[in-house]
Amino acid sequence: MTAMTTTAARPAGPPDSGSEPAVRVRGLLKRYGGRPVVxxxxxxxxxxxxxxxxxxxxxxxxTAVEILEGVRRRDAGEVTVLGQDPATAGRAWRDRVGVVAQTTGAGNALTVRETLDHYARYHGDPRRTAELLDAVGLPEAAGRRVDRLSGGQRRRLEVALGVQGRPELVFLDEPTTGMDPVARRQFWALVEGMREDGTTVLLTTHYLDEAAHLADRVGVLAGGRLVEVAPPDELGGDLRRTATVSWTEAGGTREVATAEPSALLRDLLAAHPAGEVPGLAVTRPGLEEVYLRLVGPDPDPASVPGPACEPTGRTAEGALR
Ligand SMILES: Nc1ncnc2c1ncn2[C@@H]1O[C@H](COP(=O)(O)OP(=O)(O)OP(=O)(O)O)[C@@H](O)[C@H]1O
Incomplete structure (x- = not known):
């Protein structure tokens, strides 16, 4: 797969934190059946x-991403996406935003190529179908019916449809779920190519390696709020800086958590003039451990008895549900 290039004139290079943000959210609140979820x-x-x-x-x-996409109604708060409120933004705004939803209805008797050609008509300046097929690694499946694709192939098609209109901002909700490791890495290259073109990407994922690889910053959502936002290798702050030094002593393992492991190592070496400190190891928490500490042991609000189900999406008239 090759990274895609766009003809749209957009600034390339590092994220621009000086100008108006692509997404701005303040005090967002969403309840289902009275229970706050965001x-x-x-x-x-x-x-x-x-x-x-x-x-x-x-x-x-x-829930949060769907509110930003303009397919779910919020209960309170301010939301601006590419300068507009997604709840009321129109067709022109929609053309600037790409969406790869968690699940889609994509599954029909059209072939992959026919599906891409069909949706191309909805965009002013769509990417060429051949370019898209190549970018998501689907050229061999171009003539296959969509309802005969594997789950991972279907996900690739959904990604292709999400970026077909050369969006300025793309929402990717768990984009690589169901992809094999090779496809995931192809997808990463696709996102990196979009980033180089200046596209803003908001991604949700459960794969911490994916976040670490792709993201300039990660935000950890727990209990309906962001509990921390930081570049992936800085997440966890003090927790990251704390090392655990362990060694074998008197037949057991000793473990000491310290922000200054060098000092402890000097003491240990001095106490072992013959050389080796038995079983010596120095470890620092990785992204996964930091994440697990941030979200706590059982943070899933779904385990609480839930409210009545609320449908998502726009009605045929385009109004929000
Ligand atoms: N349409 C709906 N009606 C009622 N409750 C809903 C609806 N959609 C989501 N919920 C509930 O809101 C909470 C948040 O769901 P949401 O899908 O936003 O979480 P998530 O972080 O995306 O989860 P996952 O990682 O599993 O995709 C869950 O408890 C879920 O059961």
């Missing part, structure tokens, strides 16, 4: 940035 969410995504939203099942990621 509660006081504040978020800025800079233009040209790849931002990854992490959080356990039921944390409210899809």
């Amino acid at each position: 509660e006081g969410l504040d978020l800025d995504v800079h233009r040209g940035e790849c931002f990854a939203l992490l959080g356990p099942n039921g944390a409210g990621k899809t």
Whole structure:
């Protein structure tokens, strides 16, 4: 697969934190049946940035993203996406935004190529079908019916449809779920290509390696709020800086958590003039451990008895449900 290039004139290079953000959210509140699922969410995504939203099942990621996409109604708060309120933005705004939803209805008797050609008509300046097929690694499946694709192939098609209109901002909700490891890495290259073109990307994922690889910043959503926002290798702050030094002593393992492991190592070496400190190891928490500490042991609000189900999406008339 090759990274795609666009003809649209957009600034390339690092995220632009100086100008108006691509996404601005203040005090976002969403309740289902009276129960808050997103509660006081504040978020800025800079233009040209790849931002990854992490959080356990039921944390409210899809709910928040669907509000930003303009397919779900909010109960309170301010939301601006590419300068407009998605709840009222029109067709022109929609053309500037790409959506790869968590699940879609894509599944029909058309072939992959026919499907892409069909949806191309909805965009003013669509990417060429051949270019898209190549970019998502589907050229061999171009003539296959969509309802005969594997789950991972279907996901690739959905990604192709989401970026077909050369969006300035693309929402990717768990885009690589169901993809094999090779397809995931192809997808990463696709996102990196979009980033180089200046596209803003807001991604949700459960794969921490994906967030670490792709994102300029990650936000961890828990209990309806962002509990931390930071570049992936800085998430966890003090927690990241704390090392655990362990060694074998008197037949057992000793473990000491310290922000200054060098000092402890000097003491240990001095206490072992013969050389080796038995079983010596120094470890620092990785992204996964930091994440698990941030979200807590059982943060899934879905485990609480839930409210009545609320449908999503726009009505045929385009109004929000
Ligand atoms: N249409 C709906 N009607 C009622 N409750 C809903 C609806 N959609 C989601 N919920 C509930 O809202 C909470 C947040 O769901 P949401 O899908 O936003 O979480 P998520 O972080 O995207 O989870 P996952 O990682 O599993 O995709 C969950 O408890 C879910 O059961």
